[in-house]
Amino acid sequence: MRGMCPHFPLDTEYYTVILYSNMTQGLPLLTRIRETQGYSLRALAAKVSMSYVALYRLECGEADPRLGTLRKLAKALKVTVAELIGEGKPARRRARR
Secondary structure (H helix, E strand, O other), X not given: OOOEOOOOOOEHHHHHHHHHHOOOOOOHHHHHHHHHOOOOHHHHHHHOOOOHHHHHHHHHOOOOOOXXXXXXXXXXXXXXXXXXXXXXXXXXXXXXX
16 A cells, blocks of 8 residues: 555554644744754754755745754754654753752
8 A cells, every 4th residue: 555654554644744734834943942052043054964044944844854854953952853843841951060
């Protein structure tokens, strides 16, 4: 069957729709987290090895992010992918001493 993954009993296209349906407005949390941490668009893009234009397109919803890209961005910003797309609570972090 088209769209069926042999490892999962459900249609994988369904999961793609769930992930992207939450991002029709882009990734506003990415913008907020990026700016809060003091990264410019160009600086964060360079840190994750992507063009700043591609990062801008993700932030404003002109492009759909791949999971690998979300993971790179989350790692660079020290947040979870769920936090980045607005599906998770901020992780508790220990204060540095």
